Structure formats: structure tokens, C-alpha cells
Amino acid sequence: MTTRKYKTGKIRERNREKILAAAEQEFVLHGFKGTTMQAVADRAEVPKANIHYYFKSKSNLYIALLEHIMGAWNEVLADLSADDDPAEMITRFIRTKMQLSYTHPNASKIFAMEIIQGAPRIRGHMAEVMLPWVKEKTSVMQSWIDQGKMRPIDPTHLIFMIWATTQHYADFETQVLEITNKRQYAPEDIDHITGFLLDIILTGCGLENNRRTRSEASTPQV
Amino acid sequence: MTTRKYKTGKIRERNREKILAAAEQEFVLHGFKGTTMQAVADRAEVPKANIHYYFKSKSNLYIALLEHIMGAWNEVLADLSADDDPAEMITRFIRTKMQLSYTHPNASKIFAMEIIQGAPRIRGHMAEVMLPWVKEKTSVMQSWIDQGKMRPIDPTHLIFMIWATTQHYADFETQVLEITNKRQYAPEDIDHITGFLLDIILTGCGLENNRRTRSEASTPQV
DNA sequence: GTCTATATCCGGATAGAC
DNA sequence: GTCTATCCGGATATAGAC
Numbered sequence: 353m354t355t356r357k358y359k360t361g362k363i364r365e366r367n368r369e370k371i372l373a374a375a376e377q378e379f380v381l382h383g384f385k386g387t388t389m390q391a392v393a394d395r396a397e398v399p400k401a402n403i404h405y406y407f408k409s410k411s412n413l414y415i416a417l418l419e420h421i422m423g424a425w426n427e428v429l430a431d432l433s434a435d436d437d438p439a440e441m442i443t444r445f446i447r448t449k450m451q452l453s454y455t456h457p458n459a460s461k462i463f464a465m466e467i468i469q470g471a472p473r474i475r476g477h478m479a480e481v482m483l484p485w486v487k488e489k490t491s492v493m494q495s496w497i498d499q500g501k502m503r504p505i506d507p508t509h510l511i512f513m514i515w516a517t518t519q520h521y522a523d524f525e526t527q528v529l530e531i532t533n534k535r536q537y538a539p540e541d542i543d544h545i546t547g548f549l550l551d552i553i554l555t556g557c558g559l560e561n562n563r564r565t566r567s568e569a570s571t572p573q574v
Numbered sequence: 575m576t577t578r579k580y581k582t583g584k585i586r587e588r589n590r591e592k593i594l595a596a597a598e599q600e601f602v603l604h605g606f607k608g609t610t611m612q613a614v615a616d617r618a619e620v621p622k623a624n625i626h627y628y629f630k631s632k633s634n635l636y637i638a639l640l641e642h643i644m645g646a647w648n649e650v651l652a653d654l655s656a657d658d659d660p661a662e663m664i665t666r667f668i669r670t671k672m673q674l675s676y677t678h679p680n681a682s683k684i685f686a687m688e689i690i691q692g693a694p695r696i697r698g699h700m701a702e703v704m705l706p707w708v709k710e711k712t713s714v715m716q717s718w719i720d721q722g723k724m725r726p727i728d729p730t731h732l733i734f735m736i737w738a739t740t741q742h743y744a745d746f747e748t749q750v751l752e753i754t755n756k757r758q759y760a761p762e763d764i765d766h767i768t769g770f771l772l773d774i775i776l777t778g779c780g781l782e783n784n785r786r787t788r789s790e791a792s793t794p795q796v
Numbered sequence: 797g798t799c800t801a802t803a804t805c806c807g808g809a810t811a812g813a814c
Numbered sequence: 815g816t817c818t819a820t821c822c823g824g825a826t827a828t829a830g831a832c
Contacts, residue, residue: 363797381691385608388825399799404827461690464745468683469603471748478752486753509770512750513739520738523686526693528734530700531708548731552778555725586815610807621817626809803828810821 364406370396371403375417380458383465384414418466418474421459426481428452434492438502439559441492443550446514450546453522454537460522486511503558510557517549586628592618593625597639602680605687606636637695640688643681644699650674651707656714660724661781663714665772668736672768675744676759682744708733725780732779739771 374396378387389410393400407413432445453460466474486508493507521528521537529536554560596618600609611632615622629635654667675682688696708730715729743750743759751757776782 383605383607383687383691385605389827390825400826401799401828402797405797405799408827410826464690465605465687467746467749468686469605471752475752478749482749483753505773506766506770508754509767510774512742512746513771513774516738516742516746517735520734524689524734524738527689527700527704530693530697531705532730544728545731548728549735551727552732552735552775555780556774556778558777611809612807622808623810623817624815627815627817630809632808798832800831801829804826806823806825808821808823811819813818814816 367396367398367402368406371398371406371413372417372420375413376421376458376462379414379417380461415473417462421456421463422474422477422481424456425452425459429485432489434489438493438496438557439554442510442514442554442557442559446518446549446553447546449514449518450521450542450549453518454542457522457525460519464519464523505557510553513553514549517553521545589618589620589624590628593620593628593635594639594642597635598643598680598684601636601639602683602687639684640696643678643685644696644703646678647674647681648703654711656711660715660718660779661776664732664736664776664779664781668740668771668775669768671736671740672743672764672771675740676764679744679747682741686741686745727779732775735775736771739775743767 371392374392375387377395378392381387382391387410389400389403392413393403396403403413407416428448432441432448434441466472471478489511490507493502493510496502497504497507521542525537532541534541593614597609597614599617600614603609604613609632611622611625614635615625618625625635629638650670654663654670656663688694693700711733712729715724715732718724719726719729743764747759751759754763756763
């Protein structure tokens, strides 16, 4: 903890982060094959050979990036504990995912492209991490249904619906902005969208316990 | 119309279709840059040079494919007339989109990747075709809201929600199948999903007029 | 640890025979 | 119209100087 050392692993860590951030941009814009190491190097402001020094190969860089993304993701979603209250848990789920779409759109996009292409590199992760996560949440939801706290809907597809709708605003950002005639999302836009999704989905699930916030959140936006 | 001619434009048309079908597969699996003309040629069972003969360049092939896709799409969605009845129009919209996801998943995937990467080649199409389409539908929905036929929700985001949820089953097919433990969709799966979406979204919009079909359509699926 | 220069390969495109 | 052989730019990866 003293300032004595000239270089700890800090420089190395800093360079890795710079490269990963640059790679994220490039992979989003051009896909895996379309991205050149030279472009990543230029954006990260390091010589091309250094990327090979740090990551060995382009594939390794891409996989490191995916792990980086999914690690951050799991952190956020882990503390989505199965609360007692259905409306509260679903609300937190939607809010959290919507915030992730806003703060980490590129992570969502890279993940989406990977899945669209058949998830050749993360099949394992889906089976080992996502599948158990979904099973856990759906069993909690099913118990709510059995107790009559929620309408009898398919919990798995409810999760798909929340994923689909929230990620849409990251992945299809270009289309959404074009159609709503904006240059980029503002925090109010995210609030409005979150309110809309909460309104439809909670109502759709038969969970109406916070109606006061919904009526104004869902009025059309100019 | 006699059989006299040795070759009409038929062979040419047939070859173009074969190449486009092969290109669709390859572009989905590997993205634009990741797809090689050789791989398309092999899949289409024609010599590589013939593709250049028919389409001149890889970019042209890709653009031709996008136009092919969007042409078919517009055809289907064009006859989504703004009915008098909100529930009926939204029902038909969801059913139609869900069927498209089932019958043309690759088209949806290529379109999704194009949008995710910033829609560099179809910006024009969005502004000229999709934007007017959305404006037309939202103005109809707004009139329903003004007449009190529908809860006051944002029509634009309702369209986004329907796009997001239906396309999710095409684009994220790999993930959905992994989590639901299936090898591919069966027609019953599509019916079940359609029923689920209709249930949540119609209820969320406050349109409850066909409740009889919904209760059984939304029971959880094993 | 860092970077320049280079080896090696691959893919898009075309020339030209049939 | 069809296909073989080839050109050439460009990308990954590495060797080796500093």
C-alpha cells in the first residue's frame, strides 16, 4: 500500500482495461470477424503487437471480453433475491435490466450477436449459469401462482418477455432512436420506458398494487 | 409459354434463389465480414465466380438479400389494416409477427444484426418505410385511447414491445431452446407463446374481450 | 515490457478458356 | 453463360531490436 513501487500490476491492468474497452466498441460495430486488431489497437492507443502480448490471439480477446461482460452482469443480477412480494421482485427485475440496457448497451449488443449466431462460444455459460438462474426464479414465481398471489401465467416466458423488452432498447437502439426522433436516450426517456414496461407487465400479471405511479408514467411522450 | 426455348430466365432466377438462400444461412452464422464467398458458393453448389457474375460483389449480394427479406416482410405486414376493434388488430399484429418469427427466423436474425451494428445499410429504409408505418399505427391507437376504448398507454412503445417479444423467439432461438430444453420449436410451442403474449399484452392494454381463449392458453407448459 | 518490421495466409475479385 | 486459375490487398501473428 506504499507508493514505493514503480509499477505494480496497475499498468498492466490499466492497459488490459483500455484494450477491452476499445475491443467492445469495435466488436459491436463490425462483429467478430469484421473487427481488425489494428482498429482495436488504434482505438486503445497501443501498438497492435501489445494486444497479442496481453491476449495472445483475437479469439482470446473476444472470449475475455465476453467473460468480462457476463461477470459484470451476474454481479448485478445476483442480488435479485426472490422477495416475498411478486410485484416488488418483478419491478426490481425490470428496473435493473432497464438500467443495464442504458448503462451497458454495448455489452448487451455483443451478447445478442453471439446468441443470434448460435452462441458458439458461450453454450457452456448458458447451461451452467443462466439455466439455473431461470429455474430458481421460475420456481419462486410458480409458488406465487400456486398461492394465488399472481395470475397463472408461464413464468419462463415472463422472464423471456422481460429480457426481450428491456434488451430491445439497447440492441435496437438505432431503430428506437430513429423512430422516436432522438439522438440519444435521456434519463427521462429511460424513466418513461421503465414506467411503460412496469405498467403493461404488472397489469398483465394481475399485480396492481402500485397504481398511483403508473397512470402518469404511461402517458404518451412527445 | 411453349416449351420450345432451351433456357428462359428460369435458370437464372433459380440460381439467384439458390445463392440467396445459401447466403442467408452463411450471413446468419458468421456475420457480413465473417462470411466468405467460397462458403456461400459451396452451400449453393455453384462455382464462386458465378456468384460474382450474378451479384457483382459481396456487398451487392448482402444488400440484395436485405431487400429480399424486407420485401417479403412488408408484404405480410401491409395487410395489417387498422381495424375498428383494438383487441382484434393487436391480436392479428402479434399473431402475424409470431408466425414470421417461426417461418423466417433467419430473416429476423440478419435484420437484427444489421440494426445492432447501427443499421449502416438500411437507415434509409427505416426512415422511408418503417417510420411512416409506425406513425400510421400509433395514430390509430391514439384515437382509440382518446375514445376510451383502450387504457392510456404509449402506442409507440406498445409497438416496440410487440416487436421485441415476438422477434426474441427468432433472434434468441438458441437461448430459448436451451432454457426450455428443446431441439426446435414445434407448432404447439408457437401457439403457446402466442397465447402467452396475447394474454399479457391484451390484459396490460385493458382489452379483455376474448378471455375464454386466454385462461387455457397461458397455463405453464412442461 | 514495448514496438517495428515482416512472414504467412486467406478472401474478394477478375481474366480468360471453354 | 460457366468455370479454372490467378492476382493482390489486407489481416493475424510473430521475430527480434530496443
